[in-house]
Amino acid sequence: MxxxxxxxxxxxxxxxxxxxxxxxxIKDPVERKNKTFxxxxxxxxxxxxxKVRKDRRYEVSLPWLAGHPPVYDMILHGTFKQVTLHIFxxxxxxxxxxxxxxQCEEEDEVKVSFVSAKARVAHVQRPTIPRLELLGxxxxxxxxxxxxxxxxxxxxxxxxxxxxxxxGWITNSEPWNTFVGNRVRExxxxxxVEY
Numbered sequence: 016m017x018x019x020x021x022x023x024x025x026x027x028x029x030x031x032x033x034x035x036x037x038x039x040x041i042k043d044p045v046e047r048k049n050k051t052f053x054x055x056x057x058x059x060x061x062x063x064x065x066k067v068r069k070d071r072r073y074e075v076s077l078p079w080l081a082g083h084p085p086v087y088d089m090i091l092h093g094t095f096k097q098v099t100l101h102i103f104x105x106x107x108x109x110x111x112x113x114x115x116x117x118q119c120e121e122e123d124e125v126k127v128s129f130v131s132a133k134a135r136v137a138h139v140q141r142p143t144i145p146r147l148e149l150l151g152x153x154x155x156x157x158x159x160x161x162x163x164x165x166x167x168x169x170x171x172x173x174x175x176x177x178x179x180x181x182x183g184w185i186t187n188s189e190p191w192n193t194f195v196g197n198r199v200r201e202x203x204x205x206x207x208v209e210y
Contacts (some may be wrong), residue, residue, distance in 0.1 A: 111151035148178035
């Protein structure tokens with residue numbers, strides 16, 4: 016019986032990266048081929064659909080949206096009973112993010128459309144998780160404000176966060192420190208806080 020043993024010496028490497036095969040220089044040829052094919056198809060679609068608008072800005076249709084009406088047209092000309100904007104925010108130790116979805120309800124079905132997303136990397140000085148959650152809530156408020164302004168339609172908006180600290184900061188009117196106070200003020204100005 017022959018046993019082959021491989022010992023890896025990993026120094027200065029984060030634990031989750033150990034499982035990334037490319038770190039160990041093991042590459043999946045099928046995955047590489049699929050990625051190359053997808054990039055080529057996207058580039059072809061981009062070249063076929065790019066337009067220069069009158070204001071000299073570029074416009075291109077996204078491949079996964081081809082054939083679907085724009086969200087704005089769906090709201091204005093749709094037969095929806097109710098349209099709701101949902102903003103989700105979350106944080107990790109290395110960054111924070113926000114995404115926005117429109118939920119359009121008809122009599123017999125509900126359609127959910129992705130609208131926008133934004134992610135940011137945390138500052139090098141590593142702020143606390145509650146502060147990062149607050150930054151995520153602030154970009155969520157900004158994105159909601161931009162979407163509502165663009166659609167020019169009053170929509171019921173729901174904001175989702177898993178941080179009780181942030182909810183406490185937003186709903187209470189105590190004199191917070193400058194960092195918290197400025198973000199809470201911005202969130203309150205851009206949103207309608209109901210609790």
